[in-house]
Amino acid sequence: MLISKIGICNHKAFTFLELIVVIFIVSLVLAASFPAFTLEKNGKLKSEAGHIASILRYLSDSAISTKETYAVSISFNEKTMRYKGPDGEKVERIDDLSRITTQSKGNVSSGEVTVFFSPAGAGENFSIHLAGVESSMAVVFNALSGRVKVLANEAI
Numbered sequence: 001m002l003i004s005k006i007g008i009c010n011h012k013a014f015t016f017l018e019l020i021v022v023i024f025i026v027s028l029v030l031a032a033s034f035p036a037f038t039l040e041k042n043g044k045l046k047s048e049a050g051h052i053a054s055i056l057r058y059l060s061d062s063a064i065s066t067k068e069t070y071a072v073s074i075s076f077n078e079k080t081m082r083y084k085g086p087d088g089e090k091v092e093r094i095d096d097l098s099r100i101t102t103q104s105k106g107n108v109s110s111g112e113v114t115v116f117f118s119p120a121g122a123g124e125n126f127s128i129h130l131a132g133v134e135s136s137m138a139v140v141f142n143a144l145s146g147r148v149k150v151l152a153n154e155a156i
Contacts, residue, residue, distance in 0.1 A: 045132040052139045053148040060146045062086050063117040073114040098131035
């Protein structure tokens with residue numbers, strides 16, 4: 001309550017400091033929530049591409065270290081990736097699968113593609129293309145080096 005020279009004065013307004021605090025709190029909440037809205041669209045696609053890349057690295061490294069041949073089969077009909085590694089056979093779902101590009105067959109977007117990882121490495125370079133709602137990604141495997149790259153916004 002403010003007291004003026006004349007008497008009691010009842011101001012029912014916000015002070016400048018109160019307005020600044022409220023604006024600061026609102027901006028913090030918006031800054032924390034805004035990236036979640038923009039990244040959620042591509043988050044699933046990035047996660048799926050990273051998971052595929054880690055499986056390919058795992059199979060390549062396991063084939064070299066155990067001196068055994070492992071295979072990965074990617075089915076477009078079921079949208080699955082079936083592979084057998086040192087831990088046994090596993091099946092992973094690939095919801096955003098678009099196509100696979102190999103050196104020998106070119107672009108494949110139907111049926112099933114099987115790639116073998118031998119102790120000498122994979123037989124050929126290949127890439128797995130994923131297409132999301134607004135963007136696309138490619139998981140590229142280099143047979144010579146055994147390296148896997150995830151490339152964002154690849155042309156479909």
